[in-house]
Amino acid sequence: MSIADKQQEILEELSFFPDWQERYEYVIGLGRKLPAMAEELKTAERLIKGCQSQVWLEARSEGGKVRYLADSDSVITKGMIALFVRVLDDETPDSILSADLSFIDKTGLKEHLAPTRANALNLMATQMKQRALEFSAA
Template identity: 90%
Template sequence: MSIADKQQEILGELSFFPDWQERYEYVIGLGRKLSAMPEEMKTGDKLIKGCQSQVWLDARISDGKVHYLADSDSVITKGMIALFVRVLDGETPDAILSTDLSFIDKTGLKEHLAPTRANALNLMATQMKQRALEFSVP
């Protein structure tokens, strides 16, 4: 499944929920399904700086594909990073770097977040791309 297909799938799933509160509950549920990040991996170098909540992001490459592991001390923030992990995990660095992540704007979730949390979405997307860049072959 392509990155664009994954984005469309998420938008389709969210469209089943008529109000934003139900959408948030769904996103929180996605966060609960993220693979657990071991406590010893929650180090300062994995922390996404600038987020109101603590958000840790780890990225590894295997067989040319980037694999992300993420966690947060906030359930909604963990759900939001879960959206990005779902879209980008298992993709090549080049595919990640060339991806437009504005699908998150189409979810309608950003409109109901405090400005600092909405900004965190941009920081998460930027950091995921930055980690992919580290694996990119020049």
């Protein structure tokens, strides 16, 4: 499934929920499904700087694809990073770097978040692309 297909799938899933409370519960549920990040991986180097909550991002190259692991101390933020992990995990660095991540704008999440949390979405996407760039240059 392509990155665009995964984004479309998320948008379709969110469209099933008529109100924002239900959509937030769904996003929080996605965060709860993320594999647990070991405490020793929750280091300052893995923190996404500028987020209101603590968000840790680990990335590794596996068979030419980038594998992401993420966690947060906030349930909604963990759900938001889970959206990006779902879309970008197990993709090639070049696919990640060329991906248009504006799907997050189409979810409508930004309009219902505090400005600092909305900004965190951009920081997450940027950091995930930055990590892919490191593997692309390797």
